[in-house]
Amino acid sequence: MTTGFKNFILLDHPMVKRDVTLLRDKATNPEAFRAAVKRISTIIAVEISRNFSLTRFNVETPLEITEGYKTNQDVVLVPVLRAGLGMVSGFLAILPEARVGHIGLQRDESTLLPVEYYYKTPGNIDVATVVLIDPMLATGGSCSEAIKFLKKRGAKNIIFACLVAAPEGIRKVERDHSDVKIFGAALDRELNSRGYILPGLGDAGDRTFGTL
Ligand code: PRP
Ligand code: URA
Numbered sequence: 221m222t223t224g225f226k227n228f229i230l231l232d233h234p235m236v237k238r239d240v241t242l243l244r245d246k247a248t249n250p251e252a253f254r255a256a257v258k259r260i261s262t263i264i265a266v267e268i269s270r271n272f273s274l275t276r277f278n279v280e281t282p283l284e285i286t287e288g289y290k291t292n293q294d295v296v297l298v299p300v301l302r303a304g305l306g307m308v309s310g311f312l313a314i315l316p317e318a319r320v321g322h323i324g325l326q327r328d329e330s331t332l333l334p335v336e337y338y339y340k341t342p343g344n345i346d347v348a349t350v351v352l353i354d355p356m357l358a359t360g361g362s363c364s365e366a367i368k369f370l371k372k373r374g375a376k377n378i379i380f381a382c383l384v385a386a387p388e389g390i391r392k393v394e395r396d397h398s399d400v401k402i403f404g405a406a407l408d409r410e411l412n413s414r415g416y417i418l419p420g421l422g423d424a425g426d427r428t429f430g431t432l
Contacts, residue, residue, distance in 0.1 A: 228390050228402045231267060236260055240406045243383065243421045250430035254306055257355065257383065257428065260405050261310025264381050268351060268403055269293075269314060291317065296345050296375075300325050300354040300366055301338060303425035307353045307381070321345070323352075323369060325362045332415040334362040339369060346374035355424040357385040357404065358417050360392030367397045383424070384408055386417045 221232035239256040242248050248256070272293040279288030295318040299305050302324075312318060324338025342348075350370055357363055363380055370378055378400050380393065385404040388411050393402060408417045416422070426432045 223407055225387075225390050225394065225402075227394050227398070227400065228385065228404060228407070229267070230407050231260075231263060231403065231405050233263055236263055236405050240383070243427075244419060246422065248427075250428060253427050257306045258310040258313075260383060261307040261353075261381075262313050264307075264403050264405065265311045265314035268379055268381060269295075272349075294344070294348040295319070296321055296342055296348040296350045298323055298341060298350060298352050298366070298370065300352065300362060303355050303428055304353045306424075306428040307355060307383070311351065311353065311381075318351075319348070323366050325366060327358075327362060327415070329414070332359055332361060334365045336365070336369070341370070341373060341375075345370065346376055348375070348377070350375045350378045352378060352380045353382075354380075355383040355428075356417060356420075357382045357389035357393070357402070358411055358415050359386075360389035360396075363389065363393050364396040367393070367400055371397075379403065384417055384420060386411050 221230040223230050239260045242256040274289040275292045277288055278285050295315050297311050297318045298321040299308050300323050319342040321341030325334045328335050380402045382404045384406045386408050410418050412418055
């Protein structure tokens with residue numbers, strides 16, 4: 221769905237709208253929150269992989285040989301710790317062969333700047349489609365920094381997947397990394413003075429892991 225942003229693709233699906241509402245609702249408990257994150261992530265993975273390439277091969281059914289397909293796209297999923305972890309299983313449901321790396325970033329709540337505490341990605345990410353995963357795109361600092369790390373390690377084809385995006389974050393990522401497409405389940409209004417997305421869903425990590 222078009223949004224006025226060059227690189228932002230907003231998912232337009234009734235089940236995504238239903239599940240984003242569940243995430244927003246402060247009465248949703250961590251179990252239901254995680255389940256909704258997983259369902260939305262699966263739909264995002266379907267959308268992202270729409271144009272992935274396939275190799276044709278012959279498959280033998282119990283009755284005869286027919287044409288079959290296998291994926292030849294090397295995909296590396298990179299969740300940003302810790303909230304990004306909640307989206308991984310939904311992605312793996314559609315992309316079971318994907319390799320998984322991790323980036324540990326935490327937003328310093330006073331400066332709102334991201335601080336790195338962990339980095340581990342599989343080899344050869346230069347030839348892979350790298351899907352960076354983080355539910356919240358707020359100021360865009362964490363996402364932009366994570367993309368910088370990935371590019372430093374050689375990643376050339378990067379996609380960013382999030383659940384809720386703020387205009388401020390989209391603008392920053394478009395400015396810093398104009399080559400990166402952003403997929404999101406909701407485009408929200410703005411940030412508050414503490415860098416939280418409005419209307420948003422609160423702190424995604426806390427709501428996923430019940431650390432409120
Ligand atoms: C959240 C979120 C992003 C970041 C977004 O992580 O998961 O990584 O904030 O904010 P930004 O766009 O302003 O950088 P948080 O720092 O709360 O860490 P957590 O996942 O450990 O809760
Ligand atoms: N991180 C979150 O988890 N939520 C926000 O609204 C902003 C950053």
